[in-house]
Amino acid sequence: MNKPLVGAVFTALLLGATAIPATAVSNEAPTADKRTTATQPVAAAKAKVNAKAVTYAGTVALSNCSGSVVRVPSSQPTDRALVMSNGHCLETGFPGPGQVIVNRASSRSFTLLNASGGNAGTVRASKIAYGTMTDTDVSLYELTSTYRDIETRYGIKALDLDAAHPQAGRAITVASGYWKRMYKCNIDGFAYRLKEGQWTWKDSVRYTQPCQVIGGTSGSPVIDDQTGKVVAVNNTINENGQRCTDNNPCEVDENGNVTVRNSIGYAQQTYIIVPCVGAGNKIDLNRPGCTLPKPAAAAKHRTLAGRN
Numbered sequence: 001m002n003k004p005l006v007g008a009v010f011t012a013l014l015l016g017a018t019a020i021p022a023t024a025v026s027n028e029a030p031t032a033d034k035r036t037t038a039t040q041p042v043a044a045a046k047a048k049v050n051a052k053a054v055t056y057a058g059t060v061a062l063s064n065c066s067g068s069v070v071r072v073p074s075s076q077p078t079d080r081a082l083v084m085s086n087g088h089c090l091e092t093g094f095p096g097p098g099q100v101i102v103n104r105a106s107s108r109s110f111t112l113l114n115a116s117g118g119n120a121g122t123v124r125a126s127k128i129a130y131g132t133m134t135d136t137d138v139s140l141y142e143l144t145s146t147y148r149d150i151e152t153r154y155g156i157k158a159l160d161l162d163a164a165h166p167q168a169g170r171a172i173t174v175a176s177g178y179w180k181r182m183y184k185c186n187i188d189g190f191a192y193r194l195k196e197g198q199w200t201w202k203d204s205v206r207y208t209q210p211c212q213v214i215g216g217t218s219g220s221p222v223i224d225d226q227t228g229k230v231v232a233v234n235n236t237i238n239e240n241g242q243r244c245t246d247n248n249p250c251e252v253d254e255n256g257n258v259t260v261r262n263s264i265g266y267a268q269q270t271y272i273i274v275p276c277v278g279a280g281n282k283i284d285l286n287r288p289g290c291t292l293p294k295p296a297a298a299a300k301h302r303t304l305a306g307r308n
Contacts, residue, residue: 001088001137001196001218001236001247052228055115058159059177059221060123062110065089066178066220069112069123069143069150070230070270071158072277077148079281081158083110083125083141084270085219086235087133094133097198100295101131102283106141112154117180120154129283130276134293135202136268137235139219140283159221159230163274166205166224166231173223174207174234174267178216184225185211194266196236196249205232205267206251213237213265222267232267239263 060067060083067085075082088094091108095101106125114120124144131139143150150156166187174183185208194204205222207213213220213234222232241262242248249266251259275289285294 054173056113056117057115060110061177066176068221104128162229171225176217183211191251193252197246207265237265
């Protein structure tokens with residue numbers, strides 16, 4: 001993840017610099033995410049034949065990041081809509097290792113984009129339904145508007161979260177509402193553990209090289225070009241080849257071996273969110289199949305970490 005963008009001058013510099021990484025921004029401004037490796041041309045070619053048109057419709061711009069209005073298969077038109085971004089994009093600051101935020105009041109506003117990236121209107125949160133940087137890097141805001149409200153007023157439909165694990169080799173689009181910019185590449189593979197500074201994430205999506213995401217793209221939906229569904233949320237990139245430091249994530253395999261991939265970006269899978277959404281589109285961490293970290297487990301995590 002990246003540090004926040006600050007001020008118009010830095011923003012102008014970012015627009016002209018293709019090598020600056022992506023991540024979240026602080027309360028003052030945005031940041032962006034990172035990059036990738038080898039592609040699988042045969043799989044990519046097949047996917048391209050059946051690719052759906054990916055647009056900006058349903059993406060949003062936060063004050064410091066990107067995001068999207070999302071729904072799960074069980075979501076109903078009358079349910080209050082959810083906006084997804086990164087945990088490190090929360091207005092309350094980066095959650096610490098082991099910290100899980102649930103049902104915290106929020107009045108944060110989001111700029112909703114139409115298909116061409118134009119400003120369709122503004123939607124507002126009623127609360128942070130869920131947020132963490134433990135195991136994954138995700139935030140989910142519950143809005144004051146329902147899915148039907150948003151479709152009726154703005155003509156915008158929510159993006160669907162895929163309930164299945166993403167597939168290596170698939171063509172993807174990282175759609176940044178903050179920058180109104182799209183990045184096209186493939187899923188190169190998956191990192192067993194991705195460690196960045198004090199945070200560790202599980203089974204992270206690794207991009208191929210073309211996705212040179214920059215600051216402010218944090219929280220962007222990662223869309224499978226073939227299905228049109230969201231399979232991950234963009235969150236970090238190794239900026240300069242350092243090992244496991246802030247803004248320089250490293251991969252750790254099952255045996256503890258560390259791999260550093262300079263200028264490669266990553267995202268966190270979102271299929272794990274689907275089992276955690278219950279009736280009324282409410283986050284229910286006790287539902288069968290839900291593996292998102294819980295506040296109680298997070299507290300235990302902090303206690304154990306303190307003993308090491």
